């Protein structure tokens with residue numbers, strides 16, 4: 039991967055950080071996500087809420103079934119999962135819907151856009167007997183060719199979307215490029231660019247050398263996802279914050295992290311293709327991107343509080359009494375584990391923003 043990146047730089051010049059990430063993570067042969075399907079879990083590089091156990095998918099399935107019931111129980115509906123990896127979360131969702139919401143399950147198409155052939159095969163193997171209708175496609179476009187009502191969601195997908203790196207020097211933002219010998223070089227930012235427009239929102243009150251990340255791809259990502267649905271809900275779970283917390287002056291080195299064998303590090307230029315490279319999600323920016331496609335944030339809370347709310351009826355019915363489920367619940371919701379660093383956002387078409395959500399996302403209405 040390193041050779042391929044260096045050759046690209048030699049031929050076409052320095053790479054912006056999103057261009058570098060596109061290669062290092064998503065090159066179809068040598069990119070980190072293309073190389074193996076075992077990044078997630080004990081033997082891989084990082085855990086996600088899916089690795090904790092089936093409870094995560096079961097609680098999300100409750101939310102999905104509630105959406106189906108509240109929206110007139112459509113005869114045909116769709117769940118689109120983006121970044122479904124090896125299909126484990128899909129299996130947990132489908133298994134729960136089949137057992138507890140059989141009518142919703144009967145009417146459901148479970149769709150997965152998955153560019154990598156190896157993952158498509160793993161998903162088929164795991165899910166073909168669990169879904170009434172399975173639609174695993176190499177592109178989002180082939181799913182959106184036949185939009186249906188429903189929900190599109192992804193766990194830890196937004197943090198995996200490529201991002202720009204910027205640094206603050208002498209009163210100005212500079213963009214960090216990747217140059218020969220895989221080192222960083224800062225360059226001035228074109229004032230007419232999307233990046234410049236995004237930086238205008240976060241201002242210039244930062245200390246010298248402050249480094250952070252900016253995603254300019256949220257609008258196009260959300261637009262693509264939303265075209266899979268005629269009408270419905272977008273739901274994302276990820277680590278991140280609202281803008282004021284993301285761009286705190288004290289967070290001077292940003293949130294970029296690399297993961298390899300469960301060790302976090304900060305240098306994304308070592309071993310491209312062999313390490314995961316991510317940055318937290320600016321949920322305020324995501325909500326602004328949603329507005330450009332006519333969606334609004336209708337819920338935003340910590341994973342702990344969101345899942346506790348979903349689990350309440352199960353607890354009252356005594357269905358969460360088994361020690362394995364209790365341990366999973368604690369890992370998913372405890373603030374010291376996954377409960378407070380992860381957030382859940384729901385985006386709905388034409389939705390009203392409540393004052394609580396506006397406050398949490400620092401949106402002025």
Ligand SMILES: C[S@@+](CC[C@H](N)C(=O)[O-])C[C@H]1O[C@@H](n2cnc3c(N)ncnc32)[C@H](O)[C@@H]1O
Nearest residue numbers: 071078086088120121122123151193194195198
């Ligand atoms: C951190 S993993 C999360 C996997 C899984 N959702 C989980 O929670 O365990 C991120 C996944 O998103 C996928 N991904 C990133 N961008 C994507 C896109 N635009 N479309 C579909 N999948 C994407 C990657 O290939 C990878 O499998």
